[in-house]
Amino acid sequence: MATHATNDAADHAVSLLQRLCPPSTFRLFEDVPLSVWKEAEEVRFRRDQPIQILTSNREYFLRSDGSLTSDWTTAMLLPQEQFARILQAVTQSSLYAVEEELRRGFITISGGHRVGVAGRAILNENGQVQTFRSIRSLALRIARERRGVANKLIPSLFQRGQAHSTLLLSPPQCGKTTLLRDLVRVCSYGARPTITPAKVTVIDERSELSGHWDDEVMFDLGPRTDVLAACPKAEGMMMAIRSLSPEIVVTDEIGRENDVDAILEAVNAGVLVFASAHAGSLEEWRRRPSMQRLFSNRAFTRYVLLSRRLGPCTVEAVYDETGQNVPK
Amino acid sequence: MLISTTGLGFGMARMYRARPQQIAHLAQAIRLLRQDIEFGQIPLISAVQRVGDSLPSPVSQVFTEIVDRLSKRCTAEEAFHHAVRHVGESTAMNAADFEPLLAIGSVVGTSDRSHLSMEIDSALIRLQGREAEAIEAQRKNERLWQYLGILTGLLLILVMW
Structure with missing residues (x-):
């Protein structure tokens, strides 16, 4: 493990697993090479199934001697008792x-890491998911702070020091949250004359942008940032406009009708919005009726399309409010 | 001799007197825990810590021990069992009195609120029964042990005379 200590990204992943896994499970991770930990994005624990480590371009399974394999049939199965301990640590x-978090299918843990859960859903009398019982799968997504990842977008997203209202679009796991977090930091710190510092309010429904957990904020979001953690997006945006007078509001993964109403309300109140949404292209995003409303109202003046072609946060295109390409 | 047998008798009587009180404290602890679980949704370690802080010894020590084990990454079930095993003997309560607490411990880490609520209700009902039984035992035995202690001492003195 000595070599691991020399690398922050690897160290980060290893200490996270040490915190969550019982010693007998953690011992298996000790021989995983540094290069894998540096790139690791997800670790998946499934009851009575192999432990899976996912990097940006590969998947590995753990053998009982701690070595890695791509053949799951030779991997060690995670015993129920060890899975239960990991679940209790999470x-x-x-x-x-x-329970509130489980209703949305994931739990945010210290450090802003998201743990997706799968099991038997328990529904309330309205047919909505109330909680999960018999949890059998945990998908640990390792949150990483990548300072400077937004720098390449500054020329296209800022004009005379002012930011454009921007929507980041991509399929899952392309780095939307990471990029959004860095954009928050860029705006909050500012860098005159390119970027005028601004008051930013982050509506962090999943506590993933800020890593807000148990009274601590894990990520540096700058000196002019307020965070409404675990707060529903639409409600949070309205609260922020009323009480925090932000120049920019930031929220992750918009999609519901009331998110659209709140964004339009913010834009009409003269507040800039940074947000992200799942979509493979601008066209795909616009096809959703509620999102079309945002487009036709020109709520966003920049759209950034991301992929993981060259790793997470690869910028494929930047569009203006009419859907025309903006030079990167 | 008289002093030692009297002391022994009074010691036993004290245990009978303390038991219903300690069971009442345990029930109070579970009610406090319920408040933090159902309304505060406070993580277990903090909830148990708060319960421990607001109760008198020796029942508080059980909860302090649970916090200690939880902070050492034991599961909830292990922490509750360990605490009862290690601190239970220093109380006036018997193993059966701790069973409702252990039942909560075995599900608290893995159950949702509604399931946990039912378990807590059941634990409180069982503790009520234990408390009634302990009061009855106190009524029957407290005085008996006090007299028995004195009389045994006197008897031994007379025999030896």
Whole structure:
């Protein structure tokens, strides 16, 4: 493990797993090479199934001697007892306290890491998911701070020091949240004359942008940033406009009708919006009726399309409010 | 001799007197825990810590021990069992009195709120029964042990005279 200490990204992943796994499971991770930890994006734990490590372009399974294989049939199966311990570490032995989060299918843990859960859904009388029982899968997404990742976008997203309202579009796992986080930092710190510092409010429904957890904010979001953590997006945006007078509001993964209403409300109040949404292209995003409303109202004046062609946060295109290409 | 047998008798009587009180404290602890679980949704370690802080010893020590084990990455079930095993003997309560607490411990880490609520209700009902039984045992035995202690001492003195 000594070599691991020399690398922040690898160290980060290893210490996270040490925190979550019982010693007997963690021992298996000790021989995983530094290069894998540097690139690791997800670790998946499934009851009675192999442990899977996913990097940006490969998948590995763990053998019982700690070596990696791409053949899952030779991998070690995660025993129920060890899975239960990992689940209790994730929930701090308090499944009851994360029910609100479970309703959305994931739990945010210290450090802003997101743990997706799968099991048997329990529905309430309205047919909505109330919680999960018999949880059998945990998908740990390792959150990483990548300072400077937004720098390449500054010429296209800022004009005379002022930011454009910007929507980041991509399929899952292309780095939307990472880029959004860095944009928040860029605007909050500012860099005159290119970027005028601005008051930013982050509506962090999943506590992933800020890594807000148990009274701590894990990521540096700059000196002019306020965070409404675990707050529903639409409600949070309205609250922020009323009480925090932001120049920019930021939120992740918009999609619902009331998100659209809140964004239009913010834009009409003269507040800039940075947001992200799942879509493979601008056209694909516009095809959703509620999103078309945002487009036709020109709520966003820049659209950034991301992919993972050259790794997470690869910028494929930047569009203006009419959908025309903006030189990168 | 009289002093030692009297002390022994009074010691036993004290245990009978303390048991219903300690069971009442345990029930109070579970009610406090329920408040933090159902309304506060406070993580277990903080909830148990708060319960421990607001109760008198020796029941508080059980909760302090649970916090200690949880912070050492034991599961909730292990932490509750360890605490009862290690601190239970220093209380006036018997193993059966701790069973409702252990039942909560075995599900608290892995259950949702509604399931946990039912478990807590059931634990409180069981503790009520234990408390009634302990009060009855106190009524029957407290005085008996006090007299028995004195009389045994006197008897031994007379025999030896």
